Amino acid sequence: MAEYSVSALSRLIEQFERLPGIGHKSAARLAYHVLSMPEQEAKKFSDAILDAHKKIHYCSICCNLSDTDICSICSDERRDRSIICVVEDTKDVMALEKTREFNATYHVLHGVISPLSGISPDMIRIKELLLRLNNDEVKEVIMATNATVEGEATAMYVSKLIKPMGIKVTRLAYGIPVGADLEYADEVTLSRAIQGRNEI
Amino acid sequence: MAEYSVSALSRLIEQFERLPGIGHKSAARLAYHVLSMPEQEAKKFSDAILDAHKKIHYCSICCNLSDTDICSICSDERRDRSIICVVEDTKDVMALEKTREFNATYHVLHGVISPLSGISPDMIRIKELLLRLNNDEVKEVIMATNATVEGEATAMYVSKLIKPMGIKVTRLAYGIPVGADLEYADEVTLSRAIQGRNEI
Secondary structure (H helix, E strand, O other), X not given: OOOOOOXXXXXXXXXHHOOOOOOHHHHHHHHHHHHHOOHHHHHHHHHHHHHHHHHOEEOOOOOOXXXXXXXXXXXXXXXXXXXXXXXXXXXXXXXHHHXXXXXXXXXXXXXXXXXXXXXXXXXXXXXXXXXXXXXXXXXXXXXXXXXXXXXXXXXXHHHHHHHHHOOEEEEOOOOOOOOOOHHHOOHHHHHHHHHOOXXX | OOOOOOHHHHHHHHHXXXXXXXXXXXXXXXXXXXXXXXXXXXXXXXXXXXXXXXXXXXXXXOXXXXXXXXXXXOOOOOOEEEEEEXXXXXXXXXHHHHOOOOOEEEEEOOOOOEHHHOEOHHHOOHHHHHHHHHHOOOOEEEEOOOOOHHHHXXXXXXXXXXXXXXXXXXXXXXXXXXXXXXXXXXXXXXXXXXXXXXXX
């Protein structure tokens, strides 16, 4: 008995299955959804994938993703160029931009130093950051890598390289998330919150 | 302050967000994954979407999805054409094919009658099924629509149309799923299991 298969459909399911967090059943569901779209919509989806690949590259200043040579943040004249906020990836830039309170520029490392995963300092965009510090009149670098072991180690490593240049290096504050119960905060977060306490 | 955006990237995120079960965060994660793919892989993904749309249509016999005019099941000579199994959609065909025990042909309705959602009998592929019954030497029609209210009603409706033609109409057996605990079976399933009991 020949097994039932529609090769174009199984190829599409396979493609969805390669995406992170998508198993076989979800992939099939997504593929059927794409099939049920009007042809025009499917074309738009397909074009968006190719477009993103063709047009997006790294900003030549901050290494963030951009579809222009210099990204919209770096080219914005109202931004304060004396402060650079160093983050792990583009998603972090988006998260910080959502606060609408930060008016400085960014530098995207595209990763963290992680000897266990074989990622050494020269594999992330530290060189590019140091180059910016030589040229620009930067007064402060905010290390905003994640509060993980690797994020922490990367922040330490980078700050040791920058401090001799006479530039102030800061780190995002640790503490209890706004709206969270003390009861459910882990001990490390709590003890950091106590260390970093402020006068009211 | 101009908001940070990479238009090609946000377009891609938007496209992923339109898929069922994908929220904004997942869509962003998938879009970043697509960006990190080698260009060749992205091209393959994009092509798979277009291809599926261009090549897949309904089998002119059983209305199942196919990339040939007549699907691989309908064109398989070893299949028993005297039995037609009527299902709601292509996913059901795939599920039944996985049992590797069913050697007959299918008919895909592409939906169920559902007055509440405004789906009337002429909006699903019942006409096409009746046409097949007129032409072919069909001896049995197995109604394998889902065990839901709509699936049940559709099975009833279709069987009332077919019975006058002198064709046997059957329905899949209801009962306790293999491997399940009696304790956790709902009452309707249990009472159906008792009604449908077999001698051993």
